[in-house]
Amino acid sequence: NELEGVLAHELGHIASYDMRYMTLVAVMVGMIAIISQIFLRSLWFRGGGSDRSKGIFILIGIILAILAPIVVYMVQMSISRKREFVADASAVKFTRYPGGLIRALKKIKEDHTPPEKKVSKAVAPLFISNPFGAMGRTHPPLEKRIQVLERM
Structure with a gap:
């Protein structure tokens, strides 16, 4: 079942403490940014x-x-x-059925509606191009996730 796969994926994030982990990573990123600014200003x-x-x-x-x-x-x-792949693996571990999550990811992949068309017109201008391309994405490409899941 697709819903089961998606819910198991999200539970995988919870079980592997992704929020805590990513919060620590964000704090470290912020600290490096602050230290670089302090260094620059001290010069x-x-x-x-x-x-x-x-x-x-x-x-x-x-x-x-x-x-x-x-x-x-x-x-x-x-x-x-990388944490998304861990959550996908957790979903398969929880459900013992990768097919549900694979079908859900394929549905997302087939939806070609631009994100700005799915939200209020008031916030649509906030959807700007990512200058870092694939390197700035929080999720890996759907094709790659589906390939990994199909091998499980």
Whole structure:
């Protein structure tokens, strides 16, 4: 049954403490972003040294302040995608029947309605393109999930 598969998938998230795990990951991402900002801002008030060496440190700080949050965000999304596979495996373990979840995922895959058409017109403009593409997704591609489930 599809509903059973979907509910078991969500129970898999609960059983594997995904909310706690992803909250910790989000806190770590936030801490890295804050530390990079502190480092960047402290460079402006750093005393001593030549202007040239100060300029190099500022350049390095700017690069780190920009790249560090992006890199940790991509790591966070990668972890999130992996947790989806764990929840899928848990669903199969709970139901002992991967077919229900496979059918549910195939239905989602076949629905070609753009997400912004499924919500109120007031929030539709919030659905913008993801600049990171697949790396910025919280869920792995449906095809990949279905392939893994079919092998179970």
